[in-house]
Amino acid sequence: MKANGTDLTTASGVYVIAATPFHDDGRIDEKSTDSMVDFYRACGADGLTILGVMGEAPKLAAEESVAISKQIIKRAGPSMPVIVGVSAPGFAAMRSLARTVMDAGAAGVMIAPPNTLRTDDQIVGYYKQAVDAIGDDVPFCIQDFPITFSVVMSPKVIRSIIQELPSCVMLKHEDWPGLEKISTLRGFEADGSMRHVSILCGNGGLFLDFECERGADGAMTGYAFPDMLVDVVRLQKAGKRDAAHDLFDAHLPLIRYEQQPGAGLAVRKYLLKKRGVIASDAQRKPSAPLSAKARAEVDYLFDRLSKLDARAKAA
Incomplete structure:
Protein backbone atom coordinates (compact mmCIF):
# COMPACT_ATOMS: atom_id res chain seq x y z
CA MET A 1 0.00 0.00 0.00
CA LYS A 2 1.46 3.33 -1.08
CA ALA A 3 0.72 6.80 0.19
CA ASN A 4 2.42 9.93 -1.08
CA GLY A 5 4.75 7.79 -3.15
CA THR A 6 6.02 5.55 -0.33
CA ASP A 7 5.38 1.86 0.30
CA LEU A 8 6.09 1.43 4.01
CA THR A 9 5.65 -2.36 3.85
CA THR A 10 9.17 -2.46 2.38
CA ALA A 11 10.70 0.17 4.66
CA SER A 12 14.12 -0.68 6.03
CA GLY A 13 17.14 0.98 7.61
CA VAL A 14 16.60 3.60 10.29
CA TYR A 15 13.50 5.72 10.83
CA VAL A 16 14.59 8.08 13.58
CA ILE A 17 12.14 8.85 16.36
CA ALA A 18 12.55 12.62 16.42
CA ALA A 19 12.56 14.72 19.53
CA THR A 20 10.57 17.96 19.64
CA PRO A 21 13.00 20.84 20.19
CA PHE A 22 11.93 23.54 22.64
CA HIS A 23 13.37 26.84 23.75
CA ASP A 24 14.22 27.08 27.44
CA ASP A 25 10.84 28.72 28.07
CA GLY A 26 8.92 25.83 26.48
CA ARG A 27 8.16 27.33 23.08
CA ILE A 28 8.78 25.11 20.05
CA ASP A 29 12.16 25.91 18.50
CA GLU A 30 11.56 26.03 14.74
CA LYS A 31 15.22 26.71 13.90
CA SER A 32 16.42 23.69 15.88
CA THR A 33 13.66 21.63 14.30
CA ASP A 34 15.11 22.32 10.86
CA THR A 49 8.84 9.26 12.95
CA ILE A 50 7.50 12.26 14.82
CA LEU A 51 5.06 12.93 17.67
CA GLY A 52 5.94 9.71 19.44
CA VAL A 53 6.58 9.16 23.13
CA MET A 54 10.02 10.78 22.87
CA GLY A 55 8.52 13.61 20.82
CA GLU A 56 6.50 14.73 23.88
CA ALA A 57 3.35 14.56 21.76
CA PRO A 58 0.90 14.66 24.72
CA LYS A 59 2.38 18.00 25.78
CA LEU A 60 1.58 19.70 22.47
CA ALA A 61 -1.59 21.58 21.63
CA ALA A 62 -3.44 20.31 18.56
CA GLU A 63 -2.36 23.27 16.45
CA GLU A 64 1.26 22.76 17.52
CA SER A 65 1.15 19.12 16.47
CA VAL A 66 -0.08 20.15 13.04
CA ALA A 67 2.44 22.97 12.68
CA ILE A 68 5.51 20.94 13.60
CA SER A 69 4.34 18.01 11.47
CA LYS A 70 4.00 20.25 8.42
CA GLN A 71 7.38 21.84 9.08
CA ILE A 72 9.19 18.52 9.39
CA ILE A 73 7.42 16.95 6.40
CA LYS A 74 8.37 19.94 4.25
CA ARG A 75 11.98 20.00 5.47
CA ALA A 76 12.41 16.25 5.03
CA GLY A 77 11.10 16.33 1.49
CA PRO A 78 10.09 13.34 -0.61
CA SER A 79 13.40 11.53 -0.13
CA MET A 80 12.89 11.04 3.63
CA PRO A 81 9.41 9.67 4.46
CA VAL A 82 7.77 10.90 7.64
CA ILE A 83 5.47 8.83 9.85
CA VAL A 84 3.37 10.82 12.33
CA GLY A 85 2.16 9.53 15.68
CA VAL A 86 -1.57 10.19 15.89
CA SER A 87 -2.48 8.29 19.05
CA ALA A 88 -5.21 10.10 20.96
CA PRO A 89 -7.80 9.38 23.65
CA GLY A 90 -10.60 9.72 21.10
CA PHE A 91 -10.97 8.94 17.42
CA ALA A 92 -12.11 12.44 16.43
CA ALA A 93 -8.72 13.93 17.32
CA MET A 94 -6.92 10.96 15.75
CA ARG A 95 -8.82 11.36 12.49
CA SER A 96 -8.28 15.11 12.34
CA LEU A 97 -4.51 14.86 12.79
CA ALA A 98 -4.15 11.81 10.53
CA ARG A 99 -6.04 13.35 7.62
CA THR A 100 -4.21 16.67 8.02
CA VAL A 101 -0.70 15.22 8.03
CA MET A 102 -1.46 12.85 5.15
CA ASP A 103 -2.68 15.81 3.12
CA ALA A 104 0.60 17.55 4.03
CA GLY A 105 2.63 14.66 2.58
CA ALA A 106 3.19 12.19 5.43
CA ALA A 107 3.94 8.60 4.41
CA GLY A 108 1.78 7.12 7.14
CA VAL A 109 0.74 7.32 10.78
CA MET A 110 1.59 5.41 13.95
CA ILE A 111 -1.08 4.24 16.38
CA ALA A 112 -0.47 3.00 19.90
CA PRO A 113 -3.12 1.04 21.82
CA PRO A 114 -4.77 2.71 24.83
CA ASN A 115 -3.92 1.14 28.18
CA THR A 116 -7.55 0.15 28.75
CA LEU A 117 -7.30 -2.82 26.38
CA ARG A 118 -7.01 -6.20 28.05
CA THR A 119 -8.13 -9.00 25.73
CA ASP A 120 -7.00 -10.03 22.27
CA ASP A 121 -10.42 -9.24 20.83
CA GLN A 122 -10.34 -5.77 22.37
CA ILE A 123 -6.94 -5.06 20.81
CA VAL A 124 -7.93 -6.17 17.33
CA GLY A 125 -11.26 -4.39 17.67
CA TYR A 126 -9.56 -1.16 18.64
CA TYR A 127 -7.40 -1.12 15.53
CA LYS A 128 -10.44 -1.87 13.36
CA GLN A 129 -12.22 1.12 14.88
CA ALA A 130 -9.12 3.28 14.41
CA VAL A 131 -9.02 2.41 10.71
CA ASP A 132 -12.73 3.17 10.41
CA ALA A 133 -11.98 6.57 11.94
CA ILE A 134 -8.93 7.63 9.94
CA GLY A 135 -9.84 5.88 6.69
CA ASP A 136 -8.56 2.69 5.14
CA ASP A 137 -6.48 4.72 2.69
CA VAL A 138 -4.12 5.84 5.46
CA PRO A 139 -1.16 3.46 5.97
CA PHE A 140 -0.56 2.83 9.65
CA CYS A 141 2.13 1.40 11.89
CA ILE A 142 1.30 -0.61 15.02
CA GLN A 143 3.24 0.60 18.04
CA ASP A 144 3.84 -2.44 20.23
CA PHE A 145 5.32 -0.96 23.43
CA PRO A 146 3.93 -2.91 26.42
CA ILE A 147 6.34 -1.43 28.97
CA THR A 148 4.84 2.02 28.38
CA PHE A 149 1.28 1.27 27.26
CA SER A 150 0.61 -1.81 29.44
CA VAL A 151 -0.96 -3.64 26.49
CA VAL A 152 0.54 -7.02 25.63
CA MET A 153 0.15 -8.01 21.98
CA SER A 154 0.89 -11.63 21.21
CA PRO A 155 2.29 -12.50 17.78
CA LYS A 156 -1.11 -13.97 16.87
CA VAL A 157 -2.86 -10.71 17.72
CA ILE A 158 -0.40 -8.74 15.60
CA ARG A 159 -0.94 -11.23 12.78
CA SER A 160 -4.70 -10.75 13.06
CA ILE A 161 -4.37 -6.98 12.78
CA ILE A 162 -2.07 -7.27 9.78
CA GLN A 163 -4.25 -9.83 8.00
CA GLU A 164 -7.58 -8.16 8.68
CA LEU A 165 -6.50 -4.58 7.97
CA PRO A 166 -4.72 -4.07 4.63
CA SER A 167 -3.73 -0.52 5.61
CA CYS A 168 -1.44 -1.93 8.33
CA VAL A 169 2.01 -1.62 6.75
CA MET A 170 4.49 -1.70 9.61
CA LEU A 171 5.18 -2.86 13.15
CA LYS A 172 7.18 -0.75 15.56
CA HIS A 173 8.48 -3.53 17.75
CA GLU A 174 9.29 -2.47 21.32
CA ASP A 175 8.48 -5.53 23.36
CA TRP A 176 11.15 -6.50 25.87
CA PRO A 177 12.25 -9.23 25.71
CA GLY A 178 11.05 -9.48 22.16
CA LEU A 179 13.52 -11.39 20.01
CA GLU A 180 11.34 -14.49 19.93
CA LYS A 181 8.36 -12.37 18.86
CA ILE A 182 10.28 -11.18 15.78
CA SER A 183 11.21 -14.76 14.90
CA THR A 184 7.60 -15.90 15.33
CA LEU A 185 6.24 -13.13 13.11
CA ARG A 186 8.77 -13.84 10.39
CA GLY A 187 7.83 -17.51 10.76
CA PHE A 188 4.19 -16.61 10.07
CA GLU A 189 5.36 -14.84 6.94
CA ALA A 190 7.43 -17.84 5.87
CA ASP A 191 4.52 -20.27 6.27
CA GLY A 192 2.18 -17.99 4.36
CA SER A 193 -0.16 -17.19 7.24
CA MET A 194 0.82 -13.49 7.38
CA ARG A 195 1.64 -11.04 4.63
CA HIS A 196 4.90 -9.11 4.74
CA VAL A 197 5.13 -5.84 6.65
CA SER A 198 8.16 -3.89 7.73
CA ILE A 199 9.40 -4.50 11.29
CA LEU A 200 11.42 -1.65 12.76
CA CYS A 201 12.58 -1.79 16.38
CA GLY A 202 12.64 0.72 19.22
CA ASN A 203 13.81 0.61 22.84
CA GLY A 204 16.62 3.06 22.10
CA GLY A 205 18.32 0.45 19.94
CA LEU A 206 19.15 -1.60 23.01
CA PHE A 207 18.71 -4.93 21.22
CA LEU A 208 19.25 -3.82 17.62
CA ASP A 209 22.30 -5.99 17.09
CA PHE A 210 20.29 -9.20 17.47
CA GLU A 211 16.96 -7.83 16.28
CA CYS A 212 18.42 -7.45 12.79
CA GLU A 213 19.56 -11.06 12.91
CA ARG A 214 16.06 -12.20 13.90
CA GLY A 215 14.49 -10.60 10.85
CA ALA A 216 13.87 -6.96 11.74
CA ASP A 217 14.31 -4.53 8.86
CA GLY A 218 16.04 -1.93 10.98
CA ALA A 219 15.40 0.56 13.76
CA MET A 220 12.74 3.08 14.64
CA THR A 221 14.21 4.77 17.64
CA GLY A 222 15.88 7.99 18.68
CA TYR A 223 19.24 7.15 20.24
CA ALA A 224 21.36 10.29 20.02
CA PHE A 225 23.77 8.59 17.58
CA PRO A 226 21.44 7.59 14.74
CA ASP A 227 24.49 7.50 12.48
CA MET A 228 25.70 4.50 14.51
CA LEU A 229 22.33 2.78 14.13
CA VAL A 230 22.52 3.34 10.38
CA ASP A 231 25.97 1.74 10.29
CA VAL A 232 24.92 -1.26 12.39
CA VAL A 233 21.95 -2.01 10.12
CA ARG A 234 24.13 -1.56 7.03
CA LEU A 235 26.85 -3.85 8.36
CA GLN A 236 24.32 -6.53 9.31
CA LYS A 237 22.77 -6.41 5.84
CA ALA A 238 26.25 -6.77 4.34
CA GLY A 239 26.88 -9.87 6.43
CA LYS A 240 29.59 -8.18 8.50
CA ARG A 241 28.33 -9.50 11.80
CA ASP A 242 31.42 -8.98 13.94
CA ALA A 243 31.93 -5.43 12.69
CA ALA A 244 28.29 -4.62 13.46
CA HIS A 245 28.56 -6.00 16.99
CA ASP A 246 31.90 -4.28 17.63
CA LEU A 247 30.44 -0.90 16.73
CA PHE A 248 27.26 -1.55 18.68
CA ASP A 249 29.18 -2.70 21.75
CA ALA A 250 31.19 0.53 21.81
CA HIS A 251 27.94 2.48 22.19
CA LEU A 252 26.18 0.09 24.55
CA PRO A 253 27.05 1.86 27.84
CA LEU A 254 25.60 5.11 26.53
CA ILE A 255 22.57 3.36 25.00
CA ARG A 256 21.93 1.69 28.35
CA TYR A 257 22.18 4.98 30.23
CA GLU A 258 19.82 6.67 27.79
CA GLN A 259 17.24 3.90 28.26
CA GLN A 260 16.57 4.62 31.93
CA PRO A 261 12.81 4.91 32.47
CA GLY A 262 11.88 8.48 33.28
CA ALA A 263 15.30 9.91 32.45
CA GLY A 264 15.76 8.73 28.88
CA LEU A 265 14.40 11.80 27.11
CA ALA A 266 16.47 14.16 29.25
CA VAL A 267 19.61 12.17 28.44
CA ARG A 268 18.80 12.05 24.75
CA LYS A 269 18.15 15.77 24.49
CA TYR A 270 21.31 16.54 26.45
CA LEU A 271 23.33 14.41 24.03
CA LEU A 272 21.69 16.02 21.00
CA LYS A 273 22.61 19.40 22.41
CA LYS A 274 26.20 18.25 22.98
CA ARG A 275 26.34 17.15 19.36
CA GLY A 276 25.13 20.58 18.22
CA VAL A 277 21.83 19.28 16.83
CA ILE A 278 19.47 21.36 18.99
CA ALA A 279 20.08 24.60 20.85
CA SER A 280 18.47 23.58 24.15
CA ASP A 281 17.86 20.31 25.94
CA ALA A 282 14.69 21.69 27.48
CA GLN A 283 11.63 19.51 27.85
CA ARG A 284 8.15 20.90 28.08
CA LYS A 285 6.74 20.66 31.58
CA PRO A 286 5.94 18.42 33.36
CA SER A 287 9.48 17.20 33.01
CA ALA A 288 12.38 15.70 34.91
CA PRO A 289 15.64 17.50 34.06
CA LEU A 290 19.00 15.84 34.60
CA SER A 291 20.81 16.50 37.84
CA ALA A 292 24.36 17.82 37.78
CA LYS A 293 25.59 14.35 38.77
CA ALA A 294 23.70 12.71 35.92
CA ARG A 295 25.09 15.21 33.41
CA ALA A 296 28.59 14.45 34.65
CA GLU A 297 27.97 10.72 34.17
CA VAL A 298 26.72 11.27 30.62
CA ASP A 299 29.76 13.44 29.90
CA TYR A 300 32.02 10.66 31.18
CA LEU A 301 30.39 8.05 28.95
CA PHE A 302 30.47 10.45 26.00
CA ASP A 303 34.20 11.05 26.47
CA ARG A 304 34.89 7.33 26.76
CA LEU A 305 32.96 6.70 23.56
CA SER A 306 35.02 9.32 21.73
CA LYS A 307 38.07 7.07 22.09
CA LEU A 308 36.27 4.40 20.05
CA ASP A 309 34.04 6.47 17.76
CA ALA A 310 35.18 9.87 16.53
CA ARG A 311 31.56 10.99 16.17
CA ALA A 312 31.40 11.41 19.93
CA LYS A 313 32.80 14.91 19.89
CA ALA A 314 30.97 17.81 21.46
CA ALA A 315 30.01 20.52 18.99
Whole structure:
Protein backbone atom coordinates (compact mmCIF):
# COMPACT_ATOMS: atom_id res chain seq x y z
CA MET A 1 0.00 0.00 0.00
CA LYS A 2 1.46 3.33 -1.08
CA ALA A 3 0.72 6.80 0.19
CA ASN A 4 2.42 9.93 -1.08
CA GLY A 5 4.75 7.79 -3.15
CA THR A 6 6.02 5.55 -0.33
CA ASP A 7 5.38 1.86 0.30
CA LEU A 8 6.09 1.43 4.01
CA THR A 9 5.65 -2.36 3.85
CA THR A 10 9.17 -2.46 2.38
CA ALA A 11 10.70 0.17 4.66
CA SER A 12 14.12 -0.68 6.03
CA GLY A 13 17.14 0.98 7.61
CA VAL A 14 16.60 3.60 10.29
CA TYR A 15 13.50 5.72 10.83
CA VAL A 16 14.59 8.08 13.58
CA ILE A 17 12.14 8.85 16.36
CA ALA A 18 12.55 12.62 16.42
CA ALA A 19 12.56 14.72 19.53
CA THR A 20 10.57 17.96 19.64
CA PRO A 21 13.00 20.84 20.19
CA PHE A 22 11.93 23.54 22.64
CA HIS A 23 13.37 26.84 23.75
CA ASP A 24 14.22 27.08 27.44
CA ASP A 25 10.84 28.72 28.07
CA GLY A 26 8.92 25.83 26.48
CA ARG A 27 8.16 27.33 23.08
CA ILE A 28 8.78 25.11 20.05
CA ASP A 29 12.16 25.91 18.50
CA GLU A 30 11.56 26.03 14.74
CA LYS A 31 15.22 26.71 13.90
CA SER A 32 16.42 23.69 15.88
CA THR A 33 13.66 21.63 14.30
CA ASP A 34 15.11 22.32 10.86
CA SER A 35 18.68 21.66 11.99
CA MET A 36 17.55 18.40 13.59
CA VAL A 37 15.97 17.19 10.35
CA ASP A 38 19.13 18.16 8.45
CA PHE A 39 21.24 16.27 11.00
CA TYR A 40 19.17 13.11 10.65
CA ARG A 41 19.47 13.31 6.88
CA ALA A 42 23.25 13.72 7.14
CA CYS A 43 23.35 10.67 9.43
CA GLY A 44 21.83 8.56 6.64
CA ALA A 45 18.36 8.16 8.15
CA ASP A 46 15.89 6.50 5.79
CA GLY A 47 12.89 8.22 7.36
CA LEU A 48 11.55 10.00 10.42
CA THR A 49 8.84 9.26 12.95
CA ILE A 50 7.50 12.26 14.82
CA LEU A 51 5.06 12.93 17.67
CA GLY A 52 5.94 9.71 19.44
CA VAL A 53 6.58 9.16 23.13
CA MET A 54 10.02 10.78 22.87
CA GLY A 55 8.52 13.61 20.82
CA GLU A 56 6.50 14.73 23.88
CA ALA A 57 3.35 14.56 21.76
CA PRO A 58 0.90 14.66 24.72
CA LYS A 59 2.38 18.00 25.78
CA LEU A 60 1.58 19.70 22.47
CA ALA A 61 -1.59 21.58 21.63
CA ALA A 62 -3.44 20.31 18.56
CA GLU A 63 -2.36 23.27 16.45
CA GLU A 64 1.26 22.76 17.52
CA SER A 65 1.15 19.12 16.47
CA VAL A 66 -0.08 20.15 13.04
CA ALA A 67 2.44 22.97 12.68
CA ILE A 68 5.51 20.94 13.60
CA SER A 69 4.34 18.01 11.47
CA LYS A 70 4.00 20.25 8.42
CA GLN A 71 7.38 21.84 9.08
CA ILE A 72 9.19 18.52 9.39
CA ILE A 73 7.42 16.95 6.40
CA LYS A 74 8.37 19.94 4.25
CA ARG A 75 11.98 20.00 5.47
CA ALA A 76 12.41 16.25 5.03
CA GLY A 77 11.10 16.33 1.49
CA PRO A 78 10.09 13.34 -0.61
CA SER A 79 13.40 11.53 -0.13
CA MET A 80 12.89 11.04 3.63
CA PRO A 81 9.41 9.67 4.46
CA VAL A 82 7.77 10.90 7.64
CA ILE A 83 5.47 8.83 9.85
CA VAL A 84 3.37 10.82 12.33
CA GLY A 85 2.16 9.53 15.68
CA VAL A 86 -1.57 10.19 15.89
CA SER A 87 -2.48 8.29 19.05
CA ALA A 88 -5.21 10.10 20.96
CA PRO A 89 -7.80 9.38 23.65
CA GLY A 90 -10.60 9.72 21.10
CA PHE A 91 -10.97 8.94 17.42
CA ALA A 92 -12.11 12.44 16.43
CA ALA A 93 -8.72 13.93 17.32
CA MET A 94 -6.92 10.96 15.75
CA ARG A 95 -8.82 11.36 12.49
CA SER A 96 -8.28 15.11 12.34
CA LEU A 97 -4.51 14.86 12.79
CA ALA A 98 -4.15 11.81 10.53
CA ARG A 99 -6.04 13.35 7.62
CA THR A 100 -4.21 16.67 8.02
CA VAL A 101 -0.70 15.22 8.03
CA MET A 102 -1.46 12.85 5.15
CA ASP A 103 -2.68 15.81 3.12
CA ALA A 104 0.60 17.55 4.03
CA GLY A 105 2.63 14.66 2.58
CA ALA A 106 3.19 12.19 5.43
CA ALA A 107 3.94 8.60 4.41
CA GLY A 108 1.78 7.12 7.14
CA VAL A 109 0.74 7.32 10.78
CA MET A 110 1.59 5.41 13.95
CA ILE A 111 -1.08 4.24 16.38
CA ALA A 112 -0.47 3.00 19.90
CA PRO A 113 -3.12 1.04 21.82
CA PRO A 114 -4.77 2.71 24.83
CA ASN A 115 -3.92 1.14 28.18
CA THR A 116 -7.55 0.15 28.75
CA LEU A 117 -7.30 -2.82 26.38
CA ARG A 118 -7.01 -6.20 28.05
CA THR A 119 -8.13 -9.00 25.73
CA ASP A 120 -7.00 -10.03 22.27
CA ASP A 121 -10.42 -9.24 20.83
CA GLN A 122 -10.34 -5.77 22.37
CA ILE A 123 -6.94 -5.06 20.81
CA VAL A 124 -7.93 -6.17 17.33
CA GLY A 125 -11.26 -4.39 17.67
CA TYR A 126 -9.56 -1.16 18.64
CA TYR A 127 -7.40 -1.12 15.53
CA LYS A 128 -10.44 -1.87 13.36
CA GLN A 129 -12.22 1.12 14.88
CA ALA A 130 -9.12 3.28 14.41
CA VAL A 131 -9.02 2.41 10.71
CA ASP A 132 -12.73 3.17 10.41
CA ALA A 133 -11.98 6.57 11.94
CA ILE A 134 -8.93 7.63 9.94
CA GLY A 135 -9.84 5.88 6.69
CA ASP A 136 -8.56 2.69 5.14
CA ASP A 137 -6.48 4.72 2.69
CA VAL A 138 -4.12 5.84 5.46
CA PRO A 139 -1.16 3.46 5.97
CA PHE A 140 -0.56 2.83 9.65
CA CYS A 141 2.13 1.40 11.89
CA ILE A 142 1.30 -0.61 15.02
CA GLN A 143 3.24 0.60 18.04
CA ASP A 144 3.84 -2.44 20.23
CA PHE A 145 5.32 -0.96 23.43
CA PRO A 146 3.93 -2.91 26.42
CA ILE A 147 6.34 -1.43 28.97
CA THR A 148 4.84 2.02 28.38
CA PHE A 149 1.28 1.27 27.26
CA SER A 150 0.61 -1.81 29.44
CA VAL A 151 -0.96 -3.64 26.49
CA VAL A 152 0.54 -7.02 25.63
CA MET A 153 0.15 -8.01 21.98
CA SER A 154 0.89 -11.63 21.21
CA PRO A 155 2.29 -12.50 17.78
CA LYS A 156 -1.11 -13.97 16.87
CA VAL A 157 -2.86 -10.71 17.72
CA ILE A 158 -0.40 -8.74 15.60
CA ARG A 159 -0.94 -11.23 12.78
CA SER A 160 -4.70 -10.75 13.06
CA ILE A 161 -4.37 -6.98 12.78
CA ILE A 162 -2.07 -7.27 9.78
CA GLN A 163 -4.25 -9.83 8.00
CA GLU A 164 -7.58 -8.16 8.68
CA LEU A 165 -6.50 -4.58 7.97
CA PRO A 166 -4.72 -4.07 4.63
CA SER A 167 -3.73 -0.52 5.61
CA CYS A 168 -1.44 -1.93 8.33
CA VAL A 169 2.01 -1.62 6.75
CA MET A 170 4.49 -1.70 9.61
CA LEU A 171 5.18 -2.86 13.15
CA LYS A 172 7.18 -0.75 15.56
CA HIS A 173 8.48 -3.53 17.75
CA GLU A 174 9.29 -2.47 21.32
CA ASP A 175 8.48 -5.53 23.36
CA TRP A 176 11.15 -6.50 25.87
CA PRO A 177 12.25 -9.23 25.71
CA GLY A 178 11.05 -9.48 22.16
CA LEU A 179 13.52 -11.39 20.01
CA GLU A 180 11.34 -14.49 19.93
CA LYS A 181 8.36 -12.37 18.86
CA ILE A 182 10.28 -11.18 15.78
CA SER A 183 11.21 -14.76 14.90
CA THR A 184 7.60 -15.90 15.33
CA LEU A 185 6.24 -13.13 13.11
CA ARG A 186 8.77 -13.84 10.39
CA GLY A 187 7.83 -17.51 10.76
CA PHE A 188 4.19 -16.61 10.07
CA GLU A 189 5.36 -14.84 6.94
CA ALA A 190 7.43 -17.84 5.87
CA ASP A 191 4.52 -20.27 6.27
CA GLY A 192 2.18 -17.99 4.36
CA SER A 193 -0.16 -17.19 7.24
CA MET A 194 0.82 -13.49 7.38
CA ARG A 195 1.64 -11.04 4.63
CA HIS A 196 4.90 -9.11 4.74
CA VAL A 197 5.13 -5.84 6.65
CA SER A 198 8.16 -3.89 7.73
CA ILE A 199 9.40 -4.50 11.29
CA LEU A 200 11.42 -1.65 12.76
CA CYS A 201 12.58 -1.79 16.38
CA GLY A 202 12.64 0.72 19.22
CA ASN A 203 13.81 0.61 22.84
CA GLY A 204 16.62 3.06 22.10
CA GLY A 205 18.32 0.45 19.94
CA LEU A 206 19.15 -1.60 23.01
CA PHE A 207 18.71 -4.93 21.22
CA LEU A 208 19.25 -3.82 17.62
CA ASP A 209 22.30 -5.99 17.09
CA PHE A 210 20.29 -9.20 17.47
CA GLU A 211 16.96 -7.83 16.28
CA CYS A 212 18.42 -7.45 12.79
CA GLU A 213 19.56 -11.06 12.91
CA ARG A 214 16.06 -12.20 13.90
CA GLY A 215 14.49 -10.60 10.85
CA ALA A 216 13.87 -6.96 11.74
CA ASP A 217 14.31 -4.53 8.86
CA GLY A 218 16.04 -1.93 10.98
CA ALA A 219 15.40 0.56 13.76
CA MET A 220 12.74 3.08 14.64
CA THR A 221 14.21 4.77 17.64
CA GLY A 222 15.88 7.99 18.68
CA TYR A 223 19.24 7.15 20.24
CA ALA A 224 21.36 10.29 20.02
CA PHE A 225 23.77 8.59 17.58
CA PRO A 226 21.44 7.59 14.74
CA ASP A 227 24.49 7.50 12.48
CA MET A 228 25.70 4.50 14.51
CA LEU A 229 22.33 2.78 14.13
CA VAL A 230 22.52 3.34 10.38
CA ASP A 231 25.97 1.74 10.29
CA VAL A 232 24.92 -1.26 12.39
CA VAL A 233 21.95 -2.01 10.12
CA ARG A 234 24.13 -1.56 7.03
CA LEU A 235 26.85 -3.85 8.36
CA GLN A 236 24.32 -6.53 9.31
CA LYS A 237 22.77 -6.41 5.84
CA ALA A 238 26.25 -6.77 4.34
CA GLY A 239 26.88 -9.87 6.43
CA LYS A 240 29.59 -8.18 8.50
CA ARG A 241 28.33 -9.50 11.80
CA ASP A 242 31.42 -8.98 13.94
CA ALA A 243 31.93 -5.43 12.69
CA ALA A 244 28.29 -4.62 13.46
CA HIS A 245 28.56 -6.00 16.99
CA ASP A 246 31.90 -4.28 17.63
CA LEU A 247 30.44 -0.90 16.73
CA PHE A 248 27.26 -1.55 18.68
CA ASP A 249 29.18 -2.70 21.75
CA ALA A 250 31.19 0.53 21.81
CA HIS A 251 27.94 2.48 22.19
CA LEU A 252 26.18 0.09 24.55
CA PRO A 253 27.05 1.86 27.84
CA LEU A 254 25.60 5.11 26.53
CA ILE A 255 22.57 3.36 25.00
CA ARG A 256 21.93 1.69 28.35
CA TYR A 257 22.18 4.98 30.23
CA GLU A 258 19.82 6.67 27.79
CA GLN A 259 17.24 3.90 28.26
CA GLN A 260 16.57 4.62 31.93
CA PRO A 261 12.81 4.91 32.47
CA GLY A 262 11.88 8.48 33.28
CA ALA A 263 15.30 9.91 32.45
CA GLY A 264 15.76 8.73 28.88
CA LEU A 265 14.40 11.80 27.11
CA ALA A 266 16.47 14.16 29.25
CA VAL A 267 19.61 12.17 28.44
CA ARG A 268 18.80 12.05 24.75
CA LYS A 269 18.15 15.77 24.49
CA TYR A 270 21.31 16.54 26.45
CA LEU A 271 23.33 14.41 24.03
CA LEU A 272 21.69 16.02 21.00
CA LYS A 273 22.61 19.40 22.41
CA LYS A 274 26.20 18.25 22.98
CA ARG A 275 26.34 17.15 19.36
CA GLY A 276 25.13 20.58 18.22
CA VAL A 277 21.83 19.28 16.83
CA ILE A 278 19.47 21.36 18.99
CA ALA A 279 20.08 24.60 20.85
CA SER A 280 18.47 23.58 24.15
CA ASP A 281 17.86 20.31 25.94
CA ALA A 282 14.69 21.69 27.48
CA GLN A 283 11.63 19.51 27.85
CA ARG A 284 8.15 20.90 28.08
CA LYS A 285 6.74 20.66 31.58
CA PRO A 286 5.94 18.42 33.36
CA SER A 287 9.48 17.20 33.01
CA ALA A 288 12.38 15.70 34.91
CA PRO A 289 15.64 17.50 34.06
CA LEU A 290 19.00 15.84 34.60
CA SER A 291 20.81 16.50 37.84
CA ALA A 292 24.36 17.82 37.78
CA LYS A 293 25.59 14.35 38.77
CA ALA A 294 23.70 12.71 35.92
CA ARG A 295 25.09 15.21 33.41
CA ALA A 296 28.59 14.45 34.65
CA GLU A 297 27.97 10.72 34.17
CA VAL A 298 26.72 11.27 30.62
CA ASP A 299 29.76 13.44 29.90
CA TYR A 300 32.02 10.66 31.18
CA LEU A 301 30.39 8.05 28.95
CA PHE A 302 30.47 10.45 26.00
CA ASP A 303 34.20 11.05 26.47
CA ARG A 304 34.89 7.33 26.76
CA LEU A 305 32.96 6.70 23.56
CA SER A 306 35.02 9.32 21.73
CA LYS A 307 38.07 7.07 22.09
CA LEU A 308 36.27 4.40 20.05
CA ASP A 309 34.04 6.47 17.76
CA ALA A 310 35.18 9.87 16.53
CA ARG A 311 31.56 10.99 16.17
CA ALA A 312 31.40 11.41 19.93
CA LYS A 313 32.80 14.91 19.89
CA ALA A 314 30.97 17.81 21.46
CA ALA A 315 30.01 20.52 18.99
